[in-house]
Each structure stands twice: as C-alpha cells, then as structure tokens.
Amino acid sequence: MSTGFEGLDRSAGQAVPEQGAPGRFATRGEAEQLTALSATDLVAGYEKRSLSPVEVTDAVLGLIERENPALNAFCLVRPDEAREAARASEERWRRGEPQGRLDGVPTSIKDIHLTRGWPTLRGSRTVDPDQDWPEDSPVVARLRESGAVFVGKTTTPELAWKGTTDSPLTGITRNPWDLSVTPGGSSGGSAAAVASGMGPLATGTDGGGSVRIPASFTGTFALKPTYGVVPHYPASAFGTLAHTGPMTRTVADAALMLDVIGVPDHRDWLASPAPATPFSAALENPVRGLRIAYSPTLGHLEVEPEVARVVDDAVTAFAELGAHVEQVDPQLGDCRRDFQILWYTGAAKATERLGEQQRTLLDPGLREIIEEGLAYSAQDYLTAMDTRMRMGRIMGRFHAAYDLLLTPTMPITAFEAGREVPPGSADRRWTSWAGFSYPFNMTQQPAASVPCGLTAAGLPVGLQVVGPRHADGLVLAACRAFEEARPWAHL
Template identity: 60%
Template sequence: MTGELIGLTAQDLIEGYRKGEFSPVDATRAVLARIEETDPALNAFVRVDAEGALAQAEESARRWRAGEPTGLVDGVPVSVKDILLQKGAPTLRGSRTVSAEGNAEGNWDEDSPSVARLREQGAVLVGKTTTPEFGWKGVTDSPLSGATRNPYDTSRTAGGSSGGSAAAVAVGAGPLSLGTDGGGSVRIPASFCGIFGLKPTYGRVPLYPASAFGTLSHVGPLARTAADAALMMDVISGPDPRDWSASGPPSGGFRDALHGGVRGLRVAYSPTLGGQVAVRPGVASVVRAAVTRLAELGAYVEEVDPDFTDPVEAFHTLWFSGAARVVQHLPASKRQLLDPGLREICTRGARYSALDYLAAVDARMELGRRMGAFHSTYDLLVTPTVPITAFEAGVEVPRRSGLRRWTGWTPFTYPFNLTQQPAASVPVGLDGDGLPVGLQLVAARHRDDLVLRSAHALYEAGVASHASPNTA
C-alpha cells in the first residue's frame, strides 16, 4: 500500500478518502516512510514533524469518517519551503544567522498566509524543505543545510531556490509543496526535477511577511500535475489582510478553468528569445516536439519572439538591493556566516543609489508595457524553462561555463518576475542523458487560468508527465 500511495496525486488521495479505500493516516505514514527512505540521498528537508503530521492526519481521518472534511485538501500531506512562516516550526531560511529560538516576526507563532489557508483546509503539514540562504539563487545549497540533490542523478543539483520542495514532490514525499519564486525559484527546480511548478500572477497568493525582494517574489505550488496545482491554488489564493499588495478574491475556481484545451489559442513559440539564449540541443529538441503537439491539439503556433532585450541588469539592481536589505541588520561578525556568493551580491547591492533603483523600476515598467502589447496578439508565450538540464550539485553555475551568477543560465525565467506574469514549467520529457526538460508557459497578467488550462491539456494528451526518477 505504501508504494501505491506515494504515487497518487492529491486528487487521487481525496477520492480514496471519500471512498474509504485508505485514510489520511495511511497516506501520511507512507509519505513519512518515503522521506526516511530518500532524504539521506536528496537532503530535501530541513525539518520533518512526524509526530505532528500523524496527529493532524488522525484528526483528518476522524473528519472523513464522520463525512465532514474541512476543506479541499483535508488529509493531503504537504511540505512547505523554509522561507515561509509555519506556526510552531522554526523558519531558518537556510541561514546560520537566524536563531532557531525565534524571530522578529513573531517567535514562530503564526503562519504565512498560504500556510494558514492550507492549515484551515485540513492539509497535513509534514515538514519544511530546503532553500539556499534567504532564497537568493537558482540552486539549493546553503551553509546551514548543505546541498539538495536531484532525484534523477544525485550528483546533480535539484535547482532552486525551491529545490527541496521540487525534489520532495518528485520522489513522492508528498504530492504538494509550497514554494516561492523571485526569479525562477519554483520553475527552475520544477524543470530540473521533472514536475509541474507555477509562479502565479503577483498578488494572486498573499505573502506575509513582505519579501525584501519586493514585488519580484511570488508564492506558488509545486505538484506532479497541473490539476493538483490548480487544486492547491484554489486553497492558497484565499485573501489575507496582512498583504496590502494582494489581489482581490479570484473570480472563479482554478480547477473549474482546467478544461477547454488549447484549440484556437494563439501561441508564440520563442526557442531562444530572438537568439539571445544558447539552448542545449537536447533541451531544444524536447521542447520543440512538445510545441509541435500543441499545434496538433489545435493551437495556432507561430515561431516569434517577444520584443525585449535581456533585462538582467535591471533585475540585478532590484535583486541585489533586496539581498542587501535582508542582511542589513547583521553585524560584521554575523555576515561572515553568510554564503560567500550572497555576501558578494549584498555588498554590490548596498552600493546602488535610489536613482539606480528607480532606473531599474523604469526598465521593469517598460518591459511590462512591451509584454502587455505582446499579449494583445498572443494568448501564450512558450519557451524552454531553462536552456540546460541539471548540473553538478553544490555550485552556483555549471563548471567551465564562464558564467558568474545564476542569472546567466536562467534567462527565460526572471523576466517574468519583473513583469509579474503567470508562468509555469511543464515536464515534457527527458534529454539524452535521462534528465528532465521543462517547457515554460507564460500568459498575460491575471490569466493564471489560461496557463493552467494549457498545461492540463498537455497532461491529458500525454505530452506532459512525471517520469519515475532514479532515486530508490
């Protein structure tokens, strides 16, 4: 039963609970056993609360026996990236500078909005997943917890910064995980680990405490299917008064928007953003084959590039300034405990002036204008999620690549944090080395429904799927 349960989606679990085929306690025990089996190799979790999770599962089982489930995910095991507050659990954010005894936000006595919505709707919170320090880069390793490894090849990175969440979902250590994405941090590890990851429109999922990275930072689901992600979105997009920048309540359910397919959609396929990105051949061929299937499913596909040049300098200004703000309160002695790469970008970020920052905001607004015009013609933009597959664990950039920072190999992801558009990574196959490849779907702001619907169509057609990783 354990092996069967860890392979089920969240929706499968709910259906099984409803029919009485198994209970939330069975599912939680299976997930905890899976974590114990796989985490020594993967290092996806910084904290596992087996006792607390089983107690939550017992409560859920009683509700199901009474025919009174409390919400959409009652009894579903969920993990939470260790950037987001969870009541009763330390949120150390991958840093040795954060005390496990408590923090300035409230001594671990409250949930972030998305965690609160999951708890209210009965989710079983099994543990906190790994992150690079303060979520600063596109791979997951930190001075606090070491490197998180890829389920398909444990010598390689899981990606980041939600790498622990992606690795956990990929091996069946819970069907759902909650991540954050400030420059690709949900989509990059989803691509590297062969699962689905969604960065919703900014504000669609409330965030508290506010991120030092400002409105670049989004909260989103990692799952094995788009349908499970839509289920999670129906939970975590609930309003919260602590986030003044959040959107109003969604006009309809995300699960209700899944159906309808892609027939008639106008799809722009940009394989290299106009020659700006060198894409590995194995990635390019897998993505192109998936785009061909989109056309066969009835979408009007045109190979065309959006009208923008690489906005990396504007992104760096905003990102590095945010990083500097994160550590501003630390004395010099504590700064020596930081990841050296983080310390380096914080030093650079502290040198920017207000005028530099506002110039980056201007560039961001212009990029948003251009993408708004682009989506007046095209419903979707399709690109590879990442131009490469997973590389060696424990390094920020591939060795001998000549790159300096993680943004050098993620040019398809961070532009859409600047524009706040919804974007998802869909697993569409493996390259010649047996490593996952992701296809990115991008839509206009507030068209999260269109991204989820199109991704779901790829799953229904068998284009997207979660292959079993090599990890035992």
C-alpha cells in the same frame, strides 16, 4: 476493528500510476503506491473511504526516512505532529465532515514561509531557532485551514537568493533523478520532495524562477501565479519580484492547491481579490483556436541543442491540439543587469540588520551580491524599475496579439550539485543561465513549467507557458491540455 478505510489493493509489485513519482521506482509495493498518488486521487479516495489519511501519511513519512538522507530535501520533519494531524483528518472523513479541500493530504512547506510552532530559518545560520514562532504566513494558514497534513519544511539556499539549493546551514540538496546533480532552486527542497514522492504538494517561492527552475530540473509542475494572487507575508525584501506558488506532480493538483492558497489576506496590502471562479474550473477549457507564440531563445539566449530539440517537439503538441502556433520573439531584450540591480539591492535590504560577526556566517556568494547591491545608487534602482515598466508594456501589447507565450523553462538541464553555475562556466552567477525565468518576475505574469521530456542522459526538460497578467486559469488549462496530450510517464 474496521476504521471504515479499506485502503489500497494489498498485492505488492503493482505498476506505478502513470503520473507517479520518478522512474527509479519501477514497481511499487503498497506503501509506495500510496506515495505515487496525486492530491486529487487522495482526496477522492478519502471521500470513498478506499484510502486512509493515516496510511498515506505513514507511507510518506517512511519514504522521507529512507530517501531524505541522500536527497536532503527536508530540513525539518515532525512525524508525531503529522501523524496526529492525519488521525484527526481520518476521523473527520469518517464522519463525512472534511475540514477543507486538502484534508489529509501530506504537504511540505518551504523554509521561507512562517509556520506556527516550527522554526523558519530561511537556510541561514544568522536566524535564531530558539524563539517563539507564533504565526503562519498566509499560504501556510490557508493550507492548515484546509486540513493539509504538514510533514515538514524543505530546504532553500540562504534567504532564497539563488537558483540552486545549498546553504551553509543545511548543506547540499540533490536531485532524485541523479544524486550528483542539483534540483535547482531556490525551491529545490520542495521540488525534490514532490519529485521523489515525499508528499504530493509543496509550497515554493519564486523571485527570479525559484519554482520554475527546480520544476524543470526535476520533472515536476510548478506555477508562478500573477503577482498578488497568493498573498505574501512578511513582505519580501525582494519586493514585487517575489511570488508564492504551488509545486506538484500534476496540473490538477496545482490548480487545486491554488484554489486554497489564492485568496486575499489582510496582511498583504497588494493581494488580489478572490477569483470569481475556482482555478480548477478552468482546467477543461480548450486550447483549440488559441493564438500561441513560441520563442525558442527569447531573442538572445543560448540553449543546449538537446534541450532545444525536446522543447521544439513539445511545442508541436499545441498545433496538434488545434492552436495557432507561430514562432516569434516578444522583443523584451536582455534585462539581466536590471534584474540584478533589483535582486542584489533586495539581498542587501534583507540583511541590513546583521552585525559584522553575523555577516561572516553568510553564504560567500550571498555576501558578494550584498556588497554589489550596496554599491548601487537610487538612480540605478529607478532605471531598473523603468526597464521593468517598459517590459510590462511590451508584454501587454504582445498579449493583445497572442494568448500565450511558450519558451524553454531553462536553456540547460541540471548540473553538478553544490555549484551556482555549471562546470566550465565563464560567469559566476546563477542569473547567467536562468534568462528565461526572471523576465516574467519583472512583468509579474503567470508562468508555469510543465515537464516535456528527457535528454539522452535521462534528465528532465521543462516547457515554460506564460500568460497575460491575471490569466492564471488560461495557463493552467494549456498546461493541462499538454499534460494529457503528452503524458508524463516518469520513465
């Protein structure tokens, strides 16, 4: 009996769509074709009944079963619940009554976001899984209301404390491009899931680069929106450094996802009002005539030569699109110590209720920064906040002259999995190599990472696009224009 969903072309070995999953899948059979599709493609197919939410969900779950043992991107998968949600979605589409704009789209949730009925362990052995989990965080609630099919929860370092993804609870998460290297973090599980085709959408959090670092390392797209655009609950111990954002393979998918999750929630008193127009409506805005600054080092950072070369070449695309591009630094200075004061005191706050026995279960690196955080004074904290306010003023003035700022997302490519820093590093902390990302958590600006090329070793490089506060649509439009000018073929 026909369900009214005709499905894809049944011929095996069809070429991967240009914006599909990473290149280790050179050709794809039917199921793999489904996992290569974007969320916007899926929704269009559901509407035309050429695609089936059940078939798509089965394909994604099959890929998770095959690939996750090596990648360790998921710490929880609920296939029966996902299939039940997919069947309900298929019936809604059959009736022509979709629940929302993401109805039937397989989506994964970072194990930081509360999810009703599923444990949220935050990568920590100190959280008891055997308790009631009655509530969705705002981002999960909005996705659920939109009909998204939740396939599972993705891995995170403990309490999302660092820029790589490994924890005493879930072990080491690996990069689909090379299993020996890290996908970055702290949203590394989400990035690895999206990059490998295990669902087109994932949630991420970003307190110092945690969606942009893994996007750069895995060749995916991620946006840290302006603070408050996506409501955050429970309130983060890291305060207003912590953002929530979409992690996807395409810019259009990120804009669509942001349209769904970027609405106020009464549980977050700092949430922004709903936008006047959808974020996806800004995607076709032209780049021509924009004033764009390019800072290859932010004035003081060392960048690997091959990364610098790839990013330099990527920046020329904006001039070719008609923008006025100028190499200039915003003169922010080095804010690493101030960021660390805020970050480490946040880690101390997040763990203040733990007993001594529970503290022995923590990641050793996390224990170290907690001890450092406890040693800072109120004066240290206020001085760091003063630096943050100064940085905000500098960037406000900078954006009076320039519409956007371009930088490398990361000064390096992915390095050995299971380490906080690259081999041979003289520094022990992840902040030593993430200096392009956390300044814009300090200033709360929208910042995205868009894939812009590969190194000779075949590892992805990201381009960071930063806009003024509340110019999220402008950042998305610029990234979309770049994506179209330099299609990411996932070679």
